Amino acid sequence: MLQNRFGKLAAAALAGSMLMGAAACGGSEEPATSATAAAPSDGASSAAPAAAGAKVGLAYDIGGRGDQSFNDAAAAGLDKAKSELGLAETKELEAGNGETEAAKEERLRLLADGGYNPIIAIGFAYSGSLKKVAAEFPDIKFAIVDDADATGPNISNLLFAxxxxxxxxxxxxxxxxxxxxxxxxxxxxxxxxxxxxxxxxxxxxxxxxxxxxxxxxxxxxxxxxxxxxxxxxxxxxxxxxxxxxxxxxxxxxxxxxxxxxxxxxxxxxxxxxxxxxxxxxxxxxxxxxxxxxxxKVDVAVFDFLKSFADNTVKAGTTSYDLKAGGVDYSxxxxxxxxxxxxxxxxxxxxxxxxxxxxxxxx
Amino acid sequence: MSGPAKSTFADRLLGRVRLRGPVVLVAPILAIVFAGLITSIVLLITGDPPLDTLLLMVEYGTRPRSIVLTLNSATYYYLSALAVAIGFRMNLFNIGVDGQYRLAALVAAAVGGAVTLPAPLHVALIIFVAMVVGAGWASIAGLLKVRRGVSEVISTIMLNAIATALGAWLLNKDRFAVEVSGSNNIGTKPIGASGQVPGLELIPGTTSKVFGLIILAIAMGILYHVLINKTRFGFDLRATGRSESAAVASGVNVKRMVLIAMMLSGAMAGLVGMPQLLGASYSYSLDFPTGLGFIGIAIALLGRNNPVGIAFGALLWAFLDTSSNILQLHEISPDIVQIMQGTIVLSVIVAYELVHRYQISAGQRRVSRQLASATPTQAEGASA
CATH class of the missing domain: 3.40.50.2300 (Response regulator)
Known part of the structure; x- marks a missing residue:
């Protein structure tokens, strides 16, 4: 009797933890990396943008940097901008599996509160949360990849054909x-x-x-x-x-x-x-x-950061189609x-x- | 069902045996110490200072906006854990809460988006549909167990996979879904204003609102307590959980109890998606939260199937989830949070088991002392 009950429970716990483990595997290899070693010790206090270059916040979809695919392409664009545009600081956060929109909102708010400007959201899952947060921080420029639904005077939509x-x-x-x-x-x-x-x-x-x-x-x-x-x-x-x-x-x-x-x-x-x-x-x-x-998500991310550096950010849709060289064959x-x-x-x-x-x- | 000496590990694990006396407080304290110790070691290995990390989490977790986030997550975690706990109480392992709530939320969202009714009726209809779908989906596992003896552990896991496939089939433009213009998302038609539950401004200092359905979660906790502890049904349920043969002997229809308990568990699971659906999303789309059913299992264990214990478990879990963002911002891997959550569940199980064993052996020592001092006229044995 005892073995039977215990066996059942063990199976249940095992199944549950396996599934949770599977969910966890969707997570990252590496956490965020930063251009400067000194992270802001207090997120809320450093609201003013640094004078030298921009503080860029990047919110990844599930997988984050190191997924050898979509998120990595965005990371490549960021890395290029880091070396070529002299960004003051970058901060990369990534989504957890099965999280709610509230968690995404909070991620974007933390970046906005921390004085990061511009902020780039990678993936359509950020659509609703970006729209809300962008409205709360009208002075910060936002960009979102793969979504045209979130629109606003400070949102750039980077779309691909x-x-x-x-x-x-x-x-x-x-x-x-x-x-x-x-x-x-x-x-x-x-x-x-x-x-x-x-x-x-x-x-x-x-x-x-x-x-x-x-x-x-x-x-x-x-x-x-x-x-x-x-x-x-x-x-x-x-x-x-x-x-x-x-x-x-x-x-x-x-x-x-x-x-x-x-x-x-x-x-x-x-x-x-x-x-x-x-x-x-x-x-x-x-x-x-x-x-x-x-x-070429990297191109889109880099272009957006460059336009920010040049102070020529365009709100609304930028279409990366064949004509613009946003998609191609190798x-x-x-x-x-x-x-x-x-x-x-x-x-x-x-x-x-x-x-x-x-x-x-x- | 006499003394603690006769209880099994599972009985103790699922809170069927209660601790008495001052040791009631010892177990949770022991668990916290264990968990803190192991987490500190993990943090040291990864090169992060444990104390600063903890302070950072507490500082962030007590900001008004974080409190709202924590309360909101705790709301659905609580419902999910209650759904699991109903089954646990009679030895039913409903691993299928995940599939049940996702399917229920999808169908309820589709129904809610399709109709317009006066506000209270609209909300009631959506919740009713969700409970019926959840109960219906769980009843498949219940029927399989009753009629064919299929273990509900296996059938509910499989039904989760089927629910995923069915959900994907239903969430299609030919069926329940509508396209969100300009977006790569698809979801059900958004529920109108009459079907939305307004948030509550409970926490001063922030404009974020707590889910209105937190009241439903609290009500369900009370209902669970009353049902399990104060009704004949609850007595039968607990009796079946402790000993099926004894329950049969006292006239309980065990098969009927299995089916009803499974359906109750499923109906409760149907509620899991409601706070998010009616309080924030208003539509079931590709980004609707998943995996809440499995978290419910962990929290039910954490709370030892006690409605108050589960509430603490849900709040703790939600707090840890909320603080994962701030950890990322400070270059600490968010996976630390998952390690903490796992460690806490294990610590609680280990701590309670240790305290139980201590209590059992203390009882046995007491009895043998009494036997040694008294004249051995009654050789009754150590079943005190």
Whole structure:
């Protein structure tokens, strides 16, 4: 009896702690890093901005610096600004898994109270909280990546045309596919990732109208593990290669490395996302990455900080599309050199408006 | 059910055996000392000064705005822990509170967004729907246990995964969700003003408001106490928890009790999402908080299934959560907070077990002393 009861309890506690542990794994490797060693000893007292350069506050989404994906791209922009613009101080905070909007609000308020100006929020999850906090601190400039819903006189919305970049890699996939069969793997089934899929499918079909496209999402919200589970990415990609696909595009954040492994094992090709993954992936996997869809969050973050330094911050939407060079495809490794002319032709057509890329899957 | 000597570890762990006398205070003090010690060691290893860190957390945690944040988080943690505690009281391990509250909040948000009613009715309808959905989802595990003997631990964990998938399917533009213009978020249609519960300005010195539904949480705590301790149902429930065979012998329909307790637990779980939904979000969207059900398990253990104990546990947990932001601002890893929370749960379990064992052995010593001094006419044994 005792063993039975205790066993049950142990199982319960174990399951609970495992799940909490899993949630914790979404957290960081490294906490915030700071440009200057001296952190403000009292957050509220140093309200006046430092004379030399700006004190920049950055609020990451889940994963924070070190996620080798979206947040890292923002961090790269910040690092570049740090060395080139001479920022006085930077402070990086990151979101916890499953936290409420109140926690995000508090994070932004702490930065605002601490005299950080400008403040950049990474990810659409900050939409509601940024809107509120920005209204409370009209003298501080805010920027948010991937969201156009939070608007205000002191909010800059940095948006990307992921569907346009995905169109180009979709076309590249179709041009490179020998079997006329390609695949798309999304991290989590959210509207943002649907944009990648829609653009990819449109691009592939523009090359070959009857192309076969496999599509799979690794997890459904509120389960966001699909962005951080290489094993899931590998299984999904293996399924696609087994089914006959020979090029797979992944928009799955940290799960992408699994897709590359599967591509290598199947002698197929893979397409990277966000950053130039033929440079950032593990050395033995770089060869399978024919190209990557570049989403230049680093450029957006840097541009915003530069405009702050120049005192030319523009409130409202700044669109980082193909035209502005905010999205693009990479040519590292030379695997798409033979089709580059065709891809650039598509690129020009999108820029000129001759092709309108859908941003939703039909 | 005679003396403490006959109690099992689980009985003591879940607060079914009460401590008596001055040791009541010893256990929590011991737990705090344990937790403080281990956390200090962790902080020293990571190179942060323990005392300064603690002072920083206390200073930040007592600011008016932080108090409001703490109270708000504690509100849903409390409801979640109560939901778990109802099951614990009769040896049911409802690990499914997480899935139950998420599904309940989603459906309730969709219903609340679809209708417009006079204010009190609108709120009541949303809460009612949430409780029904929570109870309904939990009843699946209850029925499986009663009819097929499936352990509720397994079935509720699996139902969590199913609830996630079902929620993702429902939160789609073809079904419950509407697009938030210009945003990458999707959520249910926002609940109108009549369905929102205004906040309370309880804490002076800040404009932040405490969830109006904190009153509901307090009421549920009182209801839980009355139900478990003052009603026949509560007696049957506790009796079934202590000894199923004894309960059957005294005429309790155990299967019926399992199903009802599971549904009550689920209905309480349905309330978990309500303070956030009706007090802040007004819509169930991609960023609705998750994982509250698992935190509830830890807090129920922390509070030893006692409504007052759980309240303290919920407040402590919420305080630690709130202070994680300030730690980040001072270059201390926010993961320290999670280590503290885990340490506290373990310390409480260990401290209470130690005190219980002390009490048992003290009782046995007392009895043997009495036996030694008195003439051994009654050889009754040490079951005092």
């Amino acid at each position: 992921e569907h346009e970049g995905s169109f180009l890699v979709g076309a590249a996939a179709a041009l490179k596919s020998k079997k006329g069969h390609v695949g798309f793997i999304g991290g989590v089934q959210v509207p943002l990732i649907n944009k990648f899929e829609a653009g990819f499918a449109a691009g592939a079909k523009a090359v070959k109208a009857d192309i076969k496209i496999e599509s799979k999402y690794l997890s459904q919200p509120p389960d966001f593990t699909g962005f951080a589970d290489p094993a899931k990415g590998k299984t999904a990609a293996e399924g696609m290669f087994d089914a006959g696909a020979d090029v797979v595009y992944q928009a799955a954040g940290g799960s992408g490395s699994g897709v590359f492994e599967a591509a290598k094992a199947a002698n197929g090709l893979a397409i990277g996302v966000d950053s130039d993954q033929a440079k950032t992936a593990a050395a033995d996997l770089q060869g399978v990455i024919m190209t990557s869809m570049l989403k 040519t590292t490794g030379g695997q798409v050199d033979d089709i580059k002319a065709k891809l650039d032709e598509f690129k020009q057509k999108i820029i000129s408006g001759e092709i309108t890329v859908p941003d939703k899957t039909s």
